[in-house]
Amino acid sequence: MxxxxxxxxxxxxxxxxxxxxxxxxxxxxxxxxGASGSGKTVLxxxxxxxxxxxxxxxWYDQNEFTCMDARQKKNFHKEMGMLFQESALFDFDTVEExxxxxxxFFTDWTYGQKLxxxxxxxxxxxLTGSNKLYPTQLSGGMQKxxxxxxxxxxxxxxxxxxxxxxxxxxxxxxxxxxxxxEITREYKxxxxxNTHDMNSVMEIGDHIGFIHQGKMLWQGNSKDIxxxxxxxxxxxxxxxxLARQLKANxxx
Amino acid sequence: MRxxxxxxxxxxxxxxxxxxKPEKWKIFWxxxxxxxxxxxxxxxxxxSIISVFIGAVIVLQSANNMESPFIPKMYVGVMARESLVLxxxxxxxxxxxxxxxxxxxxxxxxxxxxxxxxDAMEIMGVNSAxxxxxxxxxxxxxxxxxxxxxxxxxxxxxGAGIISFTGIxxxxxxxxxxxxxxxxxxxxxxxxxxxxxCFIITSICSYYGYYAKGxxxxxxxxxxxxxxxxxxxxxxxxxxxTKLFL
Numbered sequence: 001m002x003x004x005x006x007x008x009x010x011x012x013x014x015x016x017x018x019x020x021x022x023x024x025x026x027x028x029x030x031x032x033x034g035a036s037g038s039g040k041t042v043l044x045x046x047x048x049x050x051x052x053x054x055x056x057x058x059w060y061d062q063n064e065f066t067c068m069d070a071r072q073k074k075n076f077h078k079e080m081g082m083l084f085q086e087s088a089l090f091d092f093d094t095v096e097e098x099x100x101x102x103x104x105f106f107t108d109w110t111y112g113q114k115l116x117x118x119x120x121x122x123x124x125x126x127l128t129g130s131n132k133l134y135p136t137q138l139s140g141g142m143q144k145x146x147x148x149x150x151x152x153x154x155x156x157x158x159x160x161x162x163x164x165x166x167x168x169x170x171x172x173x174x175x176x177x178x179x180x181x182e183i184t185r186e187y188k189x190x191x192x193x194n195t196h197d198m199n200s201v202m203e204i205g206d207h208i209g210f211i212h213q214g215k216m217l218w219q220g221n222s223k224d225i226x227x228x229x230x231x232x233x234x235x236x237x238x239x240x241x242l243a244r245q246l247k248a249n250x251x252x
Numbered sequence: 253m254r255x256x257x258x259x260x261x262x263x264x265x266x267x268x269x270x271x272x273k274p275e276k277w278k279i280f281w282x283x284x285x286x287x288x289x290x291x292x293x294x295x296x297x298x299x300s301i302i303s304v305f306i307g308a309v310i311v312l313q314s315a316n317n318m319e320s321p322f323i324p325k326m327y328v329g330v331m332a333r334e335s336l337v338l339x340x341x342x343x344x345x346x347x348x349x350x351x352x353x354x355x356x357x358x359x360x361x362x363x364x365x366x367x368x369x370x371d372a373m374e375i376m377g378v379n380s381a382x383x384x385x386x387x388x389x390x391x392x393x394x395x396x397x398x399x400x401x402x403x404x405x406x407x408x409x410x411g412a413g414i415i416s417f418t419g420i421x422x423x424x425x426x427x428x429x430x431x432x433x434x435x436x437x438x439x440x441x442x443x444x445x446x447x448x449x450c451f452i453i454t455s456i457c458s459y460y461g462y463y464a465k466g467x468x469x470x471x472x473x474x475x476x477x478x479x480x481x482x483x484x485x486x487x488x489x490x491x492x493x494t495k496l497f498l
Contacts, residue, residue, distance in 0.1 A: 048375050049374075078377045080375055084372060086367055086368060088368040090369055090372075091367075104276070105275050105276060
């Protein structure tokens with residue numbers, strides 16, 4: 001479980017996160033939604049320690065992450081996996097080497113054991129046989145799947161995904177969403193997903209937090225979102241004609 | 253002024269992270285040999301070509317400027333040797349390397365920064381500065397003096413080549429000049445200079461790459477800045493080391 005209490009973060013005197021409070025449960029896909037520039041990525045990067053918040057607490061189960069020193073944080077990072085918006089695969093490594101990268105650093109496994117684990121992870125994301133390809137030889141969706149395989153290589157307790165569907169077609173986006181959901185449930189991982197894709201919200205949103213101008217304005221699940229009375233959320237969710245017509249039809 | 257102090261502070265902090273014990277020596281050595289091959293072995297062709305031609309040009313210019321019959325022709329060899337060992341093979345080659353390997357390092361690390369590959373390493377718990385920068389700095393600092401030696405030898409061969417081709421002086425006069433009042437200390441001095449310069453190039457260019465921001469334009473900007481700053485520092489340190497050692 002991850003708990004965020006009264007989190008504040010500013011850049012150049014601009015308040016980017018303003019008193020954020022939210023809780024992410026294990027085995028559930030928690031989504032942070034909001035418009036571009038609302039503070040989603042800053043929140044996610046604060047959660048993983050890439051940004052230092054000005055004020056507030058981040059708890060990982062019984063451990064207060066914000067109080068840890070650099071060495072403790074570094075050790076704690078081994079419990080985390082992250083899928084980046086652009087996948088962030090290492091260009092100079094093959095798919096197999098990318099997945100084995102964290103194992104090289106943090107395990108004393110033999111090459112055979114690492115390869116077995118890499119194959120297992122690649123198989124889990126339906127990429128069997130692509131071991132020797134380089135990231136540039138993969139499609140966007142395949143790169144995301146390699147990113148997921150690398151993120152789960154060391155069985156993390158916490159998984160963070162920053163806009164996993166950006167740049168993907170709707171079909172591939174659903175495949176990635178379902179994969180994240182399956183892995184979360186299978187391994188009881190606490191998963192936090194940043195997205196502004198409403199398909200993802202409806203597909204995998206066990207718990208949803210809506211950020212607007214750095215403030216957490218609304219929390220609920222994918223069913224509650226249709227009946228929300230939060231104007232900012234409605235403006236965001238029903239921004240296009242299709243969504244507005246859907247809502248109108250549902251209310252009839 | 254604030255920016256200068258901020259840059260120095262950031263550079264110092266980065267170096268404190270770079271010079272830590274590697275997570276795993278096996279990974280470090282793998283990267284060390286990989287970088288040695290890329291940065292040093294990969295620079296041999298350009299260094300060789302430039303050294304041979306500059307050696308030849310120095311000999312030609314020295315010979316053409318020594319018209320007085322009272323100056324022995326062997327001094328062409330002395331001048332070629334001294335010019336090569338004291339300045340060209342360390343400072344000039346370092347400036348060339350700043351362009352070649354400096355831009356390579358800053359753009360490589362800068363691209364990794366803007367595509368979040370460095371963030372990915374940090375989230376895994378890997379000391380990205382140590383993993384990415386230490387092998388580059390170590391390999392180039394250790395092996396670059398050999399590049400200076402290679403440049404020196406090839407420069408002298410270039411000089412000999414142009415002499416045999418033009419007959420401007422005899423090879424015997426040239427080799428006499430090369431051996432005349434030879435100070436081995438100059439070779440060590442030049443090797444030390446080269447090691448210092450390559451430390452400057454790799455660490456400065458890594459720093460600018462590591463803190464690159466603003467997309468591909470930002471990477472380009474940081475590469476340019478890295479080369480300008482490292483070239484300037486090479487010249488400053490050239491002066492300091494020369495004043496200290498000679």
